[in-house]
Amino acid sequence: MSKWTTANLPDQTGRTIIVTGANSGLGAATARALSEAGARVILACRDTAKAERVAAGLRGATEVRELDLANLNSVRAFADSIERVDVLINNAGVMALPLRRTADGFEMQFGTNHLGHFALTNLLLDRLTDRVVTVSSVAHRIGRIDLADPNWEQRRYDRWLAYGQSKLANLMFAFELQRRLAGEGAAVISVAAHPGYAATELMSHTESIQDAIMWLGNRTLAPTAAEGALPTLFAATADVVPGAFYGPDGFLGLRGNPALAGSARSAKDRKVATELWELSEKLCGLI
Numbered sequence: 001m002s003k004w005t006t007a008n009l010p011d012q013t014g015r016t017i018i019v020t021g022a023n024s025g026l027g028a029a030t031a032r033a034l035s036e037a038g039a040r041v042i043l044a045c046r047d048t049a050k051a052e053r054v055a056a057g058l059r060g061a062t063e064v065r066e067l068d069l070a071n072l073n074s075v076r077a078f079a080d081s082i083e084r085v086d087v088l089i090n091n092a093g094v095m096a097l098p099l100r101r102t103a104d105g106f107e108m109q110f111g112t113n114h115l116g117h118f119a120l121t122n123l124l125l126d127r128l129t130d131r132v133v134t135v136s137s138v139a140h141r142i143g144r145i146d147l148a149d150p151n152w153e154q155r156r157y158d159r160w161l162a163y164g165q166s167k168l169a170n171l172m173f174a175f176e177l178q179r180r181l182a183g184e185g186a187a188v189i190s191v192a193a194h195p196g197y198a199a200t201e202l203m204s205h206t207e208s209i210q211d212a213i214m215w216l217g218n219r220t221l222a223p224t225a226a227e228g229a230l231p232t233l234f235a236a237t238a239d240v241v242p243g244a245f246y247g248p249d250g251f252l253g254l255r256g257n258p259a260l261a262g263s264a265r266s267a268k269d270r271k272v273a274t275e276l277w278e279l280s281e282k283l284c285g286l287i
Contacts, residue, residue, distance in 0.1 A: 004258050005228065006170035010237050012039035015237065016085050019043060020067060020117070021092025026135070028193055029229035030091060034236070035060035042085070044078060045092075046070075067092075069116025070102035070211040072284060079123035087236050088124060090117040090170070099157040106283065107151040109159075113166035118173055119284040131189045133235045136171040136245070136251050138194055141264045147275055150283075169261060169276060171245065174275040178243030193235040196248035196260075197254050198228025223255045226251040234258035253280030 015167055017034050020205030021027040024041035031041045035058040044067035045051035055062040067079060068074035069092055093113045102111035110111045121132055153163060175190035179187055235258075240246070245263050249257025266272070281287045 001143070003239075003279060004234055006036070006226075006230070006233065007034045008238075009037040009233060012037040012237065012264040014038075015087065016040045016042065017087040017089065018082070018085050018124075019089045021045060021070065021075070023047050024056055025225045025227050026091075026198060026232065027091045028054045030036060030089060030232050030236075031055075031062070031226040032058055033226075033229065033233050035062060035238070044084075046074075051224065067120075069120070070104075070106075070108060070112045072104050072116070072119055075116055075119045076123065079120060079208055081126055082124060083130065084127050086128070086130045087125060087231060088121060088128060088132045089133065089236055090121065091232065092117075093135070093166075094251065096159045096163050098159065099152065101151075103133065104283075105151070106277050107157075107162060109162045109166040110150055110152075113163075114169035114173065115280060115284055118280045121173075121177065122281075122284075122286055125188070130187075131236070131240075132174070132177060132190055133150040134170050134174040134177075134190070134192050135232055136174070136192050136194045137163075137167040138196065138247070139164045140167040140171050140194075140267060143264075144266065145169060145172070145272055145276055147272070147279055150279065168267060169266070169280075170277055171267045172269075172273045173280075174245070175243055175267065176270075176277050179270075180277075189240075189243065190236040191240050192245040193258075194245070194247040194253070194261060195228035196223065196250070196253055198223050198225055208250060225256070231261075258259075 019031045022031040023045040030272045039059040043051040043064045046068040051064040067078040074275045100108040177190035235246045245261045247261035248256035249259035
């Protein structure tokens with residue numbers, strides 16, 4: 001694949017695209033590029049004040065709506081407010097937090113990164129026309145889905161393994177969603193993406209010395225948020241393979257041009273994916 005940049009974005013005029021977590025980092029960069037390509041972008045964010053500041057700097061039609069993925073009541077209220085959407089980009093996330101719980105009692109990373117987006121996607125499916133893009137991470141490779149204890153209630157909490165579990169869940173959800181959509185003969189498709197290593201605020205909330213280490217990495221090594229957003233933008237607008245996973249094509253998938261990405265064998269475990277889906281439905285109150 002030749003080098004793909006925002007200059008390659010197809011015209012998005014007339015399309016409505018939701019970007020979760022568009023108030024900063026990858027989400028803001030994604031929203032900016034889509035807006036410049038002509039899309040009507042809905043910035044779905046918990047911090048609406050920050051989102052409004054981002055929206056004020058965008059050229060195209062934008063709208064800020066409140067969405068707290070760590071609160072299923074907020075997810076339902078947001079979904080109820082949407083009449084029609086072409087593309088849903090499940091971008092928002094938290095990373096390597098100390099042990100915290102969502103409003104519904106879930107471990108914060110699993111609850112926000114996976115369950116919030118799982119509920120949102122399912123609640124919007126009847127109003128989606130094109131595709132769902134779910135943002136995972138290379139960190140999915142360190143994850144393991146513990147179906148008996150996904151919310152870290154019975155085992156000693158590890159912030160990075162919890163993050164890995166949530167990102168593996170994102171990827172498995174994207175794959176399983178595509179299988180279900182294809183099985184129903186739906187026109188909507190599901191695609192996954194990851195940014196590689198990108199400089200964002202995501203890396204500044206561990207509340208530990210790791211914040212300073214990752215800040216230094218952001219300043220000296222990491223590609224920009226705009227570069228990190230390219231695989232998501234490609235997955236959201238290009239002629240893609242349904243059910244595929246896209247990320248940077250460089251060393252270890254950390255930076256480079258958007259391309260098909262490899263995934264851990266665990267991400268392709270259909271039995272666990274089905275069980276995770278059923279558990280997620282139950283936890284989110286969708287059955």
